[in-house]
Amino acid sequence: MTMDVEPEGKNVMCLLTDPEGTPLGNSVYLPQNTGPQHLQQIVNQLLNNEDKLPYAFYISDQELLESLGKYSEKNKISVEKVLKIVYQPQAIFRIRPVHRCSATIAGHNEAVLSVAFSPDGRQLASGSGDTTVRLWDLGTQTPLYTCTGHKNWVLCIAWSPDGKHLVSGSKAGELQCWDPQTGKPSGNPLIGHKKWITGISWEPVHLNSPCRRFVSASKDGDARIWDVTLRKSVICLSGHTLAVTCVKWGGDGVIYTGSQDCTIKVWETTQGKLIRELKGHGHWVNSLALNTEYVLRTGAFDHTCKQYSSPEEMKKVALERYNKMKGNAPERLVSGSDDFTMFLWEPFVSKHPKTRMTGHQQLVNHVYFSPDGQWIASASFDRSVKLWNGTTGKFVAAFRGHVGPVYQISWSADSRLLLSGSKDSTLKVWDIRTRKLKQDLPGHADEVYAVDWSPDGEKVVSGGKDRVLKLWMG
Numbered sequence: 001m002t003m004d005v006e007p008e009g010k011n012v013m014c015l016l017t018d019p020e021g022t023p024l025g026n027s028v029y030l031p032q033n034t035g036p037q038h039l040q041q042i043v044n045q046l047l048n049n050e051d052k053l054p055y056a057f058y059i060s061d062q063e064l065l066e067s068l069g070k071y072s073e074k075n076k077i078s079v080e081k082v083l084k085i086v087y088q089p090q091a092i093f094r095i096r097p098v099h100r101c102s103a104t105i106a107g108h109n110e111a112v113l114s115v116a117f118s119p120d121g122r123q124l125a126s127g128s129g130d131t132t133v134r135l136w137d138l139g140t141q142t143p144l145y146t147c148t149g150h151k152n153w154v155l156c157i158a159w160s161p162d163g164k165h166l167v168s169g170s171k172a173g174e175l176q177c178w179d180p181q182t183g184k185p186s187g188n189p190l191i192g193h194k195k196w197i198t199g200i201s202w203e204p205v206h207l208n209s210p211c212r213r214f215v216s217a218s219k220d221g222d223a224r225i226w227d228v229t230l231r232k233s234v235i236c237l238s239g240h241t242l243a244v245t246c247v248k249w250g251g252d253g254v255i256y257t258g259s260q261d262c263t264i265k266v267w268e269t270t271q272g273k274l275i276r277e278l279k280g281h282g283h284w285v286n287s288l289a290l291n292t293e294y295v296l297r298t299g300a301f302d303h304t305c306k307q308y309s310s311p312e313e314m315k316k317v318a319l320e321r322y323n324k325m326k327g328n329a330p331e332r333l334v335s336g337s338d339d340f341t342m343f344l345w346e347p348f349v350s351k352h353p354k355t356r357m358t359g360h361q362q363l364v365n366h367v368y369f370s371p372d373g374q375w376i377a378s379a380s381f382d383r384s385v386k387l388w389n390g391t392t393g394k395f396v397a398a399f400r401g402h403v404g405p406v407y408q409i410s411w412s413a414d415s416r417l418l419l420s421g422s423k424d425s426t427l428k429v430w431d432i433r434t435r436k437l438k439q440d441l442p443g444h445a446d447e448v449y450a451v452d453w454s455p456d457g458e459k460v461v462s463g464g465k466d467r468v469l470k471l472w473m474g
Contacts, residue, residue, distance in 0.1 A: 006390075012068045014083045016043065019374065019391045020329050026469035027082050039064075043087050054090040059083060062398055063433065069373075088374055091414035093303055095457035096474030101443050101472040103141035103385055107134055111464025114157045114450050118166075118300040121456035123180055126168050127154030133168045133176075135183050136461070141471055145183025149176055155158055158200035160211035161299030165228055167214055169197025175216055177228050190226055192233040194385055195219035203250040203269070205299035206322045213269075215255050216245035223257045225269060235272035239265055247283060251292045251322050252331055252348065258285030264335055266347050278289050280353050283339035287367045291332040291390055292373035294411070295325045298455045303413045305456050321397025325373065331391070334376050336364030342378055344393035355393030359386060366408050370415035375432065376420050379406035385420050385430065397435040401428055410453040410460070420459060421448035427462050427472070443470055 016039075018024065024046050030038075036057050044052045057064040064071060064085065069417050072233060077083060110129030121467035124136040133147040133154055152171035159166050165186065166178045173193035177186045199217040213234070217223045223237040223244050231394045242260035249255050254275065255267045263286055264275035290296065290467030300308055300317035308314045332354075333345045342357035342364055362382035369376055369390055376388040385399040385406055411418055425446055429439035446465035453460050460472040 012077075012083055013081070014068070014085055016046070016085050016087055019088055020327075021085055026085070030068060030378075032072070033039045033067050034170050035067045036064055039085065039337055040088070054092060055087045056090050058086045060090060061394055067078075082357055089372070089411060091372065091416070093414060093457075095303075095412040095414045095417060096433075096459045097417055097438050098441070098471060098472040099439050099473050102473040103471050104443070105136060105141060105143065105469045105471070106467070107143045107146070107469070108132070108463075108467045110153075111366075111465045111467060112400055112450060112469060113153060115153055115450050115452050115463045115469065116157050116159055116274055117454040117459075118159050118163050118180065118233045119455060120163055120305050120307070121458065122305065123155050123163075124181070124461055125159070126461075126469055127157045127168050128467075129153045129231060131170070133157060133166070133178060136182060136205035136448040136469065138471075142455065147176075147178050147183050147185070147295075149189060150174065155197055156200050158202060160202045160213045160214070161205040161297060161318070162209060162311065163211060163301070165229075167200055169216055173197060173218060173220070175200070175226065186228065187231040188240050189230065190233065192224050192236070193220050193222065195243075196329070198245050199247045200241065201247050201255075203234075203249050204251050204296045204322070206251070206385070207253055209311040209318070210311055214248050215249055217244035217257055219243040221259075223247050223255065223267075225255075225272065227286045234271070237265075237267050237272050246288045247292070248288050248290050248333070249296070250290055250331055251296055251326065254347075254377070255289055256290075256333060256347070260284040264288065264333070264345070276347055276351055278335075278343075278347060278353070279336065279346055280343050280356070281337040281339055281341070283337050285337050286362065286363065286365060287336040288367050289334050289367045289376070291373035292322060292326055293369055294413075295321045298416055303456050304433060313428075332369075332373070333399075334367045334369065336367040336378055338363040340364065340380075341427040342367060342376075342388075342393075344376070353367040354473050357388055357393050357395065359395055359398070360384070362405070365406065368409050368411060370411050370418075370432075371413055372415040377409050377411070379409045381405040381418060383397045383422075385409060385418065387418075387432065387435070399428075399430045399435070399437070401437050401440070402426070404447075407447070407449055408451050410451050412453055413455055413457040419453055420450055420461055421451035421464070423447045425450060425464075
């Protein structure tokens with residue numbers, strides 16, 4: 001790559017930076033006919049990538065899809081100004097959009113309230129108002145096990161990132177651990193919470209393998225850390241003055257809890273000490289998401305579904321995946337609230353939010369980072385799904401099409417597609433690149449409460465008021 005000392009009007013002065021804003025080398029003059037393909041070669045060269053990786057390029061949050069000359073002309077960019085171009089690594093694999101319902105599976109006798117694929121994408125679980133958890137056979141697309149024991153609605157379920165355990169929490173406040181291989185309970189119900197369970201999150205497998213500890217959040221105002229081997233609550237995280245609505249176990253080993261008391265609290269997990277309080281929301285905190293969430297949920301498993309022989313090997317691979325995803329940046333957290341706003345935080349850097357994210361006209365129900373951390377998606381009762389920059393928190397686009405509140409969202413493993421489920425009985429798949437509706441998936445007879453996209457990208461599951469599970473394929 002040559003550096004022109006005296007530009008002759010045919011060049012554009014550019015500075016390449018990573019998503020965090022760190023420059024890649026110095027400003028360089030590039031010919032006006034330079035497009036994304038050439039920029040890709042330059043970045044691979046400057047980063048000394050042995051295997052050439054795909055990149056997308058953004059100038060002030062808009063993807064560059066043409067030559068620099070055309071872009072500058074269109075956007076009236078002065079030649080004197082340095083053009084800041086952000087390079088974003090893209091997934092080397094592609095997930096096909098789902099477009100057909102491959103199975104409608106009956107089994108639950110009441111509404112399906114939660115659905116979750118196992119970390120390797122091979123198993124599927126659901127929780128229902130009929131008090132059961134069900135495990136489904138994805139090969140035959142039929143019920144496999146019915147897990148009974150809860151006394152009330154099963155509100156939430158969570159797989160351990162090593163895939164060895166499934167935990168469910170009920171409206172009565174008890175938790176139950178299940179063996180996914182047999183569908184049988186592992187021990188008695190875990191008792192401690194006085195009111196219903198609002199969320200469950202496992203300790204990341206790169207911190208502890210095999211997985212033993214998880215944290216639960218409850219309407220009673222407490223979060224509790226449980227050990228599945230000891231089969232008891234080992235630490236109670238007390239401090240919120242109202243219901244705890246959501247909980248996340250971060251990759252750096254701390255726990256984040258969001259509450260109706262408008263605060264987010266950060267806890268260390270050896271003694272359960274409160275280490276930080278994040279304030280800013282004017283109403284209930286409904287949802288929390290971490291930029292590392294996808295690698296935390298899937299641990300050592302990626303879209304290839306490679307299996308592992310030992311907990312040590314799993315821990316090693318999970319740590320590599322976590323470090324690669326996180327890079328040199330601090331772990332980021334986004335919160336969504338009943339006050340219609342969201343905040344982007346870097347809790348290890350500051351107790352003050354990095355950005356206040358406004359635009360929704362109703363409460364924000366669910367927030368979720370894309371697997372690569374590049375985007376944040378939010379679902380709201382205002383019937384829209386919004387897309388934000390995952391590094392800066394800046395608004396990028398609104399997806400409109402649902403005619404009822406949007407309850408839950410899920411990402412494809414390659415971060416290129418977003419799925420939403422709504423009260424309007426449809427699922428919709430949105431294309432992140434074109435910012436348009438890719439697929440409309442009607443079929444449910446009533447409200448869709450829960451959706452999940454399998455980590456291997458092959459299938460989507462949805463469940464809701466009509467009591468059936470629907471599997472959708474590419």
